[in-house]
Amino acid sequence: MIKLQDALRHAAERPDHVALVDGGRRITWSELADEIAKVAGGLAAVLPGGRPARAAFLCCNGWELVVTMAAFETLGVSITGLDFEATPEATAEALEQLRPTVVVSSKLHRPLLIASGWADREGVLQVHLHGVGEELAAPEPIVPDPQAGEPVHYSTLAAAQTAVTAPISQPYEHFAVSYDAAGSPRLVIRRRSFEARRLAELVDEFAFDEDDTYLVTVPMYHASGPGWARVFFALGGTVVLGPYHDLAEMCRLITDEGVTTTLMVPPVLSRLLAHPASAELRRTSRLRFLLTGGQHLNRWIVNEAWDRFGPVLHHYYGSTETGLVTLLGPDELALSPCRSGRAMPGIGIAVLDAEHRPLPPGVRGRVAVASYQLMDAYGDAPAPSVLVDLSDGQGPRPFLLTGDDGVIDYEGRLELTGRTSGAVRARADxxxxxxxxxxxxxxxxxxxxxxxxxxxxxxxxxxxxxxxxxxxxxxxxxxxxxxxxxxxxxxxxxxxxxxxxxxxxxxxxxxxxxxxxxxxxxxxxxxxxxxxxxxxxxxxxxx
Amino acid sequence: MTTPVPPHTSDDELDEADLGTRLLSLERALTELPAARQTALLIGELPDYGDVLLVAFVPADAEREESTQRAARAACARLVPALPALVIPVDDIPYTLDGELRGQQLFDEMLPQIARDLLLPKEMSA
Missing domain, CATH: 3.30.300.30 (ANL, C-terminal domain)
Known part of the structure; x- marks a missing residue:
């Protein structure tokens, strides 16, 4: 999300500038830095020992979650979001693969945590956030060694007297959970950070700056949620947490908060474009960069987005495993197939045949990606990569095999043609x-x-x-x-x-x-x- | 540029890979329908009927619902002729918060209309 050091830098430069908006709560950079420092201090005092710390969370978006994620990043501890709409079995499987030492949850999603069997796991610290409508508990003093299974409340962490600014000593590892077509979780591991380079590439390409306001419309467990929020936090901008379903409220936020950038999955974007409240946005909003990605983008969305917002819609292709791979701007998107994109700087794309040989333009095959953002492993298994020589002077290099099929056209654009897993099947009971x-x-x-x-x-x-x-x-x-x-x-x-x-x-x-x-x-x-x-x-x- | 579709010979010769290619081509054709707010393609396994191609779409407006349905039916017949196809307008298509299609939920919601579309003409003509 953001590290305390960066928050402190922004707090020094623009202390009263709003960093985070969540409903009626507006948190300035000064307040955010202070909150992150205290929660990081509180967490450092209660982290279980014995093995490297890693955290998981099961909760909706909220300012407490943002602060908690930032506190973990400050401590150098990976915090991984879990899909709160998944089944208890899938959640238990994800947690077994991740083996977190800390589990963060809110009341609304705690039944799922209980059903997965991880609500009172021995040696695992439980951190309880306050969800919507929950009363804030009175802060209690930090207990250096909490009883096993006894939860620590957010308010307790935020009452810590000792601020922490340095990470704890453990090797860098970043974990994420991706779900396959059947809903089974897979642990995606990275052992080096790519954030600084990606931030530089995005700022260079789209001129994002500290005056941008980013609206979050996807859950933080989705890689794109914290990934894009991090860009605007890093620049010292403003991040607004939007509702998932309330489209009228989303439209209001876009106008009233002066939202300039956002990411929406196509189904949400489609509903927003069909909502009467979005009709006025072209006149009232400052939106200049609207990002969407995924297989459900269609021509109606592309056309309607242009009508309602002007030329702001960008289409991306990427995944938890690959990071951001392609982007296509509004002008080209209007004239190209809906699932097209151009490789981002520093990214190589190949379409391979069954023997992993590069296919010429116009021929459909399996998409493979070479990138500084690639994952390193699926749990204990190495990443499914192959050495490919694209005859571009760079020699053979490792490409990650994706689960997608695609074709590179004669202008160098990648068009996705589907998943290798095939069409969705459903059956009568x-x-x-x-x-x-x-x-x-x-x-x-x-x-x-x-x-x-x-x-x-x-x-x-x-x-x-x-x-x-x-x-x-x-x-x-x-x-x-x-x-x-x-x-x-x-x-x-x-x-x-x-x-x-x-x-x-x-x-x-x-x-x-x-x-x-x-x-x-x-x-x-x-x-x-x-x-x-x-x-x-x-x-x-x-x- | 169009995605190549293998020539169709007969149902018996339609293997899984061929079907997969055709389904992807159909999915692509559906995304280009100008008056469908959302589309979803499922293969539904129905009692007594086996596999049926199911296309759900949310019409952009009532006036263009019929033309969109005709266009989608034509795409199904052209690209995947081996499977019977039902094209059904729906109020909404269910997705997860991160944009994945909830296929089984959509199928369950469509089932009464599927039953209507599949059974009623047959029963009435019997």
């Missing part, structure tokens, strides 16, 4: 979905039913239910249609509670698809009411 599959057809055969839809909905605090809105053929047949539909549901799908509701019409899109959102908006209040009444009658009528 055996017998249950088989029964469900024919349900709608049978329901529509009921003589008193004119039209009908079957919707599977997950209700918070209740679980999955079936919502079955139907249109009776006549008002006086509504009761018999209701009975018939309820009986078919009870017979065909007895394991899921079905809520049958009469409606005036089933809304359809122009192509004849049910407008699910519109229909759910109409019927969900009734479904929720029925669930509530069911629960109430179950409580009132003893068995």
């Amino acid at each position: 055996g017998d249950r979905d088989s029964a469900f599959f024919g349900l709608e057809t049978e329901l529509l055969d009921q003589p008193a039913v004119r039209d009908l839809a079957v919707l599977r909905v997950t209700v918070p605090d209740h679980g999955p239910v079936l919502a079955v809105p139907f249109v009776p053929v006549a008002r006086d047949l509504e009761a018999s249609a209701y009975r018939a539909v309820s009986a078919v549901c009870a017979r065909r799908v007895p394991w899921i509670s079905a809520h049958v509701i009469a409606v005036d019409a089933i809304p359809y899109s122009p192509t004849g698809t049910i407008r699910t959102g519109e229909l759910l908006t109409e019927i969900m209040p009734l479904v929720n009411l029925y669930i509530h009444l069911d629960k109430q009658s179950a409580t009132e009528i003893p068995a």
Whole structure:
């Protein structure tokens, strides 16, 4: 994130300049440096000994997490984010591979930590951050040797009296977790830092400076989250922590905070561009660099981004394993296939055949990358690299084999054509979905039913239910249609509670698809009411 | 520049690598649809039907939903003729916070419409 030494430098140059914005909290460089120093001091006093320190975190973005990450970096301890949407099994596997000595978590995601079996691991320090809506606990004095399993709260660390500015003595190692297509975690290890060189390359290319304001829209566990925030922290700029889902708030932040740069994954960017609040951004925002990357970028996003923001959209290709590989600016992006890019300075790209020989332009193959940002190993296994001679005078050099396919065009751009893992597969859930599959057809055969839809909905605090809105053929047949539909549901799908509701019409899109959102908006209040009444009658009528 | 697509001969000769290439070409064609806010391509395994190509798209507006569906259907028929294809407009496509497609969730949400599209014409014509 940022080391204390850099924060102190910015605090000396512009103490009152805002460094970090999180909701209503605005932290100046002076305050940020002070907070990092205290938390680093607090952490240094309680780090478990015995083996090199390494930390993991499981929490949403927040100013406390930023300070904690900066404190760990100041101490020279790698801190690795874990996907809080992963399964407990995947989380446990990631933690087993990482073997952290410190686990940082917030209340919201602690159940996942507990389910993974790492909430009270012996010899592992637990640090609790305050999540949204949690009361700040009164700080307690630092205990030099906390009881095993006893958590240390952020407020306790921040109350440390001894500030620390120097790293602890241990070899440099940086860990990150990447997840494959099946959701299985892999530990990515780097043994040298590339940040200084990458910062120089980016500043040289895009003229980022201390007046830039960067909006964070991705979780910090994603490599790009802290990676890009670090660039603007290092320059002494301002970093704004944005919400993940609240697009109106995101638009407000872009305007009110004077955001100049941001990174958004294509799905978030797509939703932002479709949101009415983004219509005015071209007139009201200072946005000059909008970065996106990944396979879901499409032509609509490229065109709409130009309309709404002007020529600011840049497309990147990179991964946790490779770092930043290619970038394509707005002008070229408007005329190129959506997944194209040009190699960043200092990066080599090759498209290889099955025998790892370079393929000529125009021929599709596996993408391989030579870069100063490459990882060194996957856990105990070396990085999957091969020696390739591109006949460019540099001789054979190691290229990391990626999981992506691509083609280099005749103008030197790399176009990604997909993943080697292939298309996403999904399957019906055996017998249950088989029964469900024919349900709608049978329901529509009921003589008193004119039209009908079957919707599977997950209700918070209740679980999955079936919502079955139907249109009776006549008002006086509504009761018999209701009975018939309820009986078919009870017979065909007895394991899921079905809520049958009469409606005036089933809304359809122009192509004849049910407008699910519109229909759910109409019927969900009734479904929720029925669930509530069911629960109430179950409580009132003893068995 | 277009990604080369191998010539299609018959279903029996369609091997996995060939199918993979065709699916990637289809995915690329879908990203270039001008009136689809988002698209997602799945292979769904359905009871009694086997593998079915499923294209979900979020229409940019209602007026262009039909033309987008036609364009996507045409791309499916041209690039992956070996698999039956369903092109379904959806309100939203679920992704993780870091932008990965939630394929199974999307499939589960589409299942009622898939059942409708696959079963109803057959049942009605029987």
